[in-house]
Ligand SMILES: Nc1ncnc2c1ncn2[C@@H]1O[C@H](COP(=O)(O)OP(=O)(O)OP(=O)(O)O)[C@@H](O)[C@H]1O
């Protein structure tokens with residue numbers, strides 16, 4: 081298992097290098113001169129001499145490979161340059177805003193799992209009867225609802241009409257409820273539907289028949305032979321949900337005035353503050369890739385077919 | 395009189411749109427402890443469905459429309475049969491075990507299901523594994539199905555049947571997916587255990603050689619009905635029905651020396 | 654309880670089926686999609702007002718006979734803006750999908766046909782795209798390209814095409830193994846002809862299934878980006894923009910947020926139903942949970 085984890089960890093390096101190169105190339109191929117964008121943000125008129133000077137300051141006059149190498153060597157030391165707008169080191173800003181985003185996304189992930197698993201079980205257990213109809217109808221609405229719009233509906237209901245919850249900002253747990261609901265609604269729906277399908281598929285496996293023939297009760301069969309096996313695909317799907325939840329958080333932060341990286345990134349994107357955009361993207365991709373790595377490891381640990389093969393391969 | 399298990403007038407139907415398609419049409423069978431009854435017949439005639447129907451584990455869309463099961467003349471609900479009165483051995487054991495659970499897990503839950511799980515479960519499991527010829531039983535306990543051979547798995551399945559200590563055994567083509575040598579060993583094992591433990595066995599098979607070797611009685615099935623029922627000797631010497639004769643003749647032409 | 658009665662109960666259960674699967678749901682979905690298409694094409698004729706006509710004297714009006722859904726903060730007719738919004742939503746997603754299909758068939762086809770090192774290189778290239786959560790990649794691309802409808806289309810296409818390219822490659826590879834391609838190759842048919850006669854239709858069938866399933870998801874992307882102010886720019890009538898515009902009035906005129914969101918919800922639902930139906934029809938192998 082240790083060897084398996086190590087190999088997966090090493091695999092992160094080429095992926096992240098590839099992603100950073102891809103980003104770098106796109107950045108340089110994009111229309112518009114970054115030097116002009118830089119001058120515009122600094123409110124300096126883009127005269128030819130100012131542009132030339134800016135190109136030199138930003139290192140744009142050097143070959144692209146040299147630019148990448150120096151960017152990378154700075155990046156691995158935690159130096160992602162200076163924001164063209166705030167003039168502060170990008171990394172400081174990102175690290176300042178990131179925790180709030182991770183808090184919201186993490187809570188949403190937890191909520192998704194805690195709620196979707198019982199829903200999926202319930203739905204599969206009462207297949208084609210009213211609990212199943214209800215869950216499926218909910219799942220169906222869930223995958224079609226715009227999360228930011230749901231956010232406003234929640235505000236209208238819980239803050240405006242019922243006056244139960246604060247409409248904006250970050251504070252106690254009451255501030256988390258609506259953002260978490262809005263962020264996780266879709267993943268929750270997808271997950272419940274997925275678990276239901278996975279359980280029904282597992283329920284027709286032969287090992288379930290054999291378990292019933294040995295006299296195991298319905299609940300015992302469901303717990304030990306259907307649910308356990310059916311949860312394996314859910315583990316994999318959780319990796320994908322992390323991406324959706326992170327993305328959803330970025331949007332929802334703006335609805336609820338949540339002081340996370342989303343709003344910071346949106347203003348950077350709006351003003352085309354390239355160092356910030358680059359660093360923000362790289363951080364989120366890293367988080368996403370690392371979460372998927374953890375999911376892979378968890379899966380291998382849960383599934384003896386992979387765990388034991390991995391051990392044998394060492 | 396010895397302990398009996400009777401399937402009485404079993405009807406099973408599959409739903410095809412709005413009308414039913416009859417798969418088992420009034421089958422009655424009686425098993426006696428210590429005797430092996432072979433159930434033979436062409437593929438698709440309803441042998442497996444008869445077993446599943448009696449135990450209430452039919453696939454979706456298929457259901458029992460009539461009939462009951464009696465244990466010593468008292469009706470037993472199908473879910474009370476499973477494990478307690480009837481132990482089952484299936485074909486293709488590789489997919490019959492839960493791929494992510496160990497043999498020890500399977501043994502424990504089998505014992506718990508028939509309320510025989512106690513502090514002693516481990517030694518009893520090891521004993522059962524040893525009885526069915528699983529050498530080094532201790533090292534088998536932590537294995538998963540994918541780490542074992544087909545023969546080992548079939549033996550493990552028989553061991554689980556012994557663990558539940560049911561008086562009757564349904565064996566649905568227990569040797570189909572095994573190579574010939576392993577087949578012979580498993581059949582010997584079944585034969586020996588049935589005699590020694592005084593089990594009443596319902597043995598489903600396509601192999602008349604197996605029937606000749608193990609069975610005391612034979613029931614022949616065709617299109618969901620039992621068309622002939624007799625001792626093994628009579629079936630081979632004096633088959634009454636065409637289907638029976640064909641089965642016997644096909645076997646004789648393959649293995650003339652047995653006759 | 655007897656065997657028979659247990660099973661009778663089980664069979665009664667099967668009489669209940671989910672409405673989503675029944676064909677009337679598909680019919681309603683088709684009806685909604687047809688309405689959307691008509692609204693998109695015929696917007697200038699059916700919209701009662703110019704969607705961009707500002708009339709500050711009539712701002713934030715409640716629904717009335719002259720303005721069925723009321724007016725927004727600049728006095729623009731809400732219904733007309735909704736109708737014109739259909740154009741942007743459907744149009745941008747349709748263009749994204751065309752772009753995705755073109756990219757995917759080019760990249761995935763090349764990869765599958767060339768094989769070897771080139772295939773490996775292209776697949777590693779796609780892996781880099783797949784390492785991004787889609788919305789993050791879209792945000793990055795908009796950050797580089799700038800906001801606006803065209804850039805949103807490019808961003809949506811680039812953040813999704815790698816999934817499709819991988820599927821095209823898989824199809825090409827599996828087709829290369831099959832006899833009829835081998836047979837027509839042996840009969841002297843050119844690679845190009847084999848591609849257009851055998852491969853292309855099969856690839857298109859799969860792509861259409863995948864794309865129909867993705868339409869709703871992409872509509873949500875477009876609206877979300879526009880809501881953030883990074884997508885389609887005001888004053889263009891677009892549903893996400895409309896929700897963003899109405900934010901300051903969430904307390905006084907919640908209707909202004911409800912309408913465009915409802916339009917979005919219904920459209921996405923309709924396309925999701927249709928996506929499932931198309932998948933069931935064209936590609937039973939992709940069957941997810943709906944077979945049960
Ligand atoms: N799930 C099902 N739904 C409908 N019909 C079924 C189902 N399963 C089996 N059948 C039908 O029931 C009939 C009997 O099947 P069964 O499995 O009992 O045959 P069998 O005698 O065991 O054959 P074999 O020797 O091949 O195992 C077959 O004709 C089959 O088509």
Ligand SMILES: [Mg+2]
Pocket residue numbers: 441442443566
């Ligand atoms: Mg059978």
